[in-house]
Amino acid sequence: MKLIILMMLILITGCSEFLLLSSGASVAISQSPVVKAYNGVDMITIMQTDKDIKKHAYEKLKEANETKKSKSDE
DSSP states (O other): OHHHHHHHHHHHHHHHHHHHHHHHHHHHHHTOHHHHHHHHHHHHHHHHHSSOHHHHHHHHHHHHHHHHHHHHHO
């Protein structure tokens, strides 16, 4: 019984330390000027086109892939 409690305690404290470290890293990354600039451009893109940059890129790649497949079928 003591072994189970000890193992649970080790797992719980280990996970909480990892979560604290990972949450701190994400805050540090989001403060980067490059990330702020990308988010600003993405917000303007969404306001003008109702799609974000990733959606535009996905649609372009999907369209190019479909065009490539249709040319290979001929």
